[in-house]
Amino acid sequence: MAAKKYIAIVFLLGCIALTSTGYAEIVLPKILGNNMVLQRNKPVPVWGTAAAGEAITVKFNDQTKKTTADAAGNWQIMLDPMQASATPQVLEIKGTNTIKLENILVGEVWLCSGQSNMSYEMRKNSKVHRPDTSTVNSPIDELDRAHNPQIRIFLVTQKNLRKPDSTHAGWDIAEGTALRDFSAAGYFFGKNLNHDLKVPVGIICSAISGSRIEPWMPREAFDEIPYFKDTNYKIDGDPGKLYVNMIAPVAPYALRGFLWYQGESSSYLAETISYTYKMEALIHWWRKLWNDKNLPFYYVQIAPFYYSRAKSSTNIPFTIYTEPELREAQTMALKIPHTGMIVTTDLNDSLTNIHPAFKWVVGQRLELQALANTYGKKVVFSGPMYDKMKVKGNKIILDFKYTGSGLVSHDGKPLNYFAIAGSDGKFVNATAIIKGNKVEVSSREVPAPVAVRFGWTEVAEPNFYNKDGLPAVPFRTDNPLKFTLTAN
Numbered sequence: 001m002a003a004k005k006y007i008a009i010v011f012l013l014g015c016i017a018l019t020s021t022g023y024a025e026i027v028l029p030k031i032l033g034n035n036m037v038l039q040r041n042k043p044v045p046v047w048g049t050a051a052a053g054e055a056i057t058v059k060f061n062d063q064t065k066k067t068t069a070d071a072a073g074n075w076q077i078m079l080d081p082m083q084a085s086a087t088p089q090v091l092e093i094k095g096t097n098t099i100k101l102e103n104i105l106v107g108e109v110w111l112c113s114g115q116s117n118m119s120y121e122m123r124k125n126s127k128v129h130r131p132d133t134s135t136v137n138s139p140i141d142e143l144d145r146a147h148n149p150q151i152r153i154f155l156v157t158q159k160n161l162r163k164p165d166s167t168h169a170g171w172d173i174a175e176g177t178a179l180r181d182f183s184a185a186g187y188f189f190g191k192n193l194n195h196d197l198k199v200p201v202g203i204i205c206s207a208i209s210g211s212r213i214e215p216w217m218p219r220e221a222f223d224e225i226p227y228f229k230d231t232n233y234k235i236d237g238d239p240g241k242l243y244v245n246m247i248a249p250v251a252p253y254a255l256r257g258f259l260w261y262q263g264e265s266s267s268y269l270a271e272t273i274s275y276t277y278k279m280e281a282l283i284h285w286w287r288k289l290w291n292d293k294n295l296p297f298y299y300v301q302i303a304p305f306y307y308s309r310a311k312s313s314t315n316i317p318f319t320i321y322t323e324p325e326l327r328e329a330q331t332m333a334l335k336i337p338h339t340g341m342i343v344t345t346d347l348n349d350s351l352t353n354i355h356p357a358f359k360w361v362v363g364q365r366l367e368l369q370a371l372a373n374t375y376g377k378k379v380v381f382s383g384p385m386y387d388k389m390k391v392k393g394n395k396i397i398l399d400f401k402y403t404g405s406g407l408v409s410h411d412g413k414p415l416n417y418f419a420i421a422g423s424d425g426k427f428v429n430a431t432a433i434i435k436g437n438k439v440e441v442s443s444r445e446v447p448a449p450v451a452v453r454f455g456w457t458e459v460a461e462p463n464f465y466n467k468d469g470l471p472a473v474p475f476r477t478d479n480p481l482k483f484t485l486t487a488n
Contacts, residue, residue: 030170031250108197121183152171153187171202193371263301266326281487340370382402384401385402410469422447
């Protein structure tokens with residue numbers, strides 16, 4: 001019921017005052033507008049406000065649906081599931097007044113959210129250092145040539161969903177001025193998806209630089225996760241602050257799933273397992289808001305950066321292990337159903353830059369997750385991920401999932417950033433050798449090993465990949481943390 005309360009807030013924001021005669025026109029939420037993409041193969045809600053009891057007729061794609069506004073003036077209809085269509089159509093909503101939304105396509109719709117690395121704009125992408133001036137059709141030049149009417153974008157701000165818009169603007173073709181200020185990661189995800197699925201794609205971006213995870217969900221979201229009650233965890237960070245104006249008003253717009261790029265702020269707070277449970281709270285609440293517990297949620301593990309050089313705001317000193325522990329918490333969230341994570345250990349060319357370039361690769365890797373796990377395509381979507389280990393003499397043998405076409409050193413050099421320890425817990429640099437789809441780890445200094453760590457430092461940019469070009473997920477076999485899925 002709490003999730004529905006936030007949808008009701010959106011209805012109230014969309015209402016207009018009645019005149020002295022009691023007359024009111026149909027009003028649509030901002031998210032419904034010209035140039036939008038409607039989700040294919042799912043029921044599609046169309047909603048808004050009108051005078052209480054007003055008869056509403058909606059026509060689209062040879063469908064005609066009718067309803068009546070309730071006593072509060074709210075109304076909603078559901079269009080039947082439709083096949084993808086790149087042919088522009090008109091969506092007509094008729095009551096006391098008539099609204100015609102133009103240039104509507106049907107395809108795939110995704111919502112991307114998070115902090116600055118998700119909001120990182122295409123205009124910044126155009127200024128990335130070009131390592132090879134001879135490169136033809138470089139992603140750095142994408143803003144100059146983007147002109148695909150099948151890719152549509154909607155940029156959410158902290159204000160633009162508060163009120164309806166009589167011009168029904170907001171959705172744009174992904175080009176020119178509109179694309180300059182849009183998420184680079186979101187755009188490149190959409191571009192790749194359009195290319196591979198051959199259907200229109202709509203990307204909604206709702207992201208704010210510097211934001212923590214808490215503002216993206218209401219306080220009630222934490223109440224449904226026992227961890228926060230059982231540990232007397234103090235919920236701060238302005239829960240709900242961004243959710244009310246930037247997420248709730250988007251619902252119940254039909255979506256295929258969510259993309260998430262956030263965690264840098266949480267690493268600055270030296271979070272570990274608490275972040276995993278916050279991700280569970282967020283994912284559970286968003287799925288509840290959209291009334292679909294299976295909506296995919298694909299996210300980005302944060303890139304290498306010198307967090308240890310920053311001043312902590314928590315009384316917990318930052319170390320070179322602060323970031324690996326946050327990344328571990330992100331990896332643990334994969335236990336939540338219908339989630340996927342991409343690794344970015346190879347995507348920062350300056351460890352003093354918390355906003356690394358290569359957002360086109362972020363978009364590409366997120367799309368691989370969607371292709372494999374949402375659309376059922378046979379593609380390799382993850383780099384090697386630690387599965388299990390066994391001790392064999394003075395070696396530890398590691399098994400991995402997602403080995404793809406096989407394991408490899410990406411640069412042909414010996415595998416790096418592997419460390420090994422005995423029962424004393426002192427880790428030393430180790431020799432790691434690929435043997436088929438396994439890795440043997442050892443060190444002369446540790447004759448009786450018990451644990452291995454990989455990529456366990458904030459500066460780690462390992463060369464351990466699968467042959468499909470995807471980097472391995474950092475891990476430690478001696479992870480002391482436990483995560484128990486609690487939300488239903």
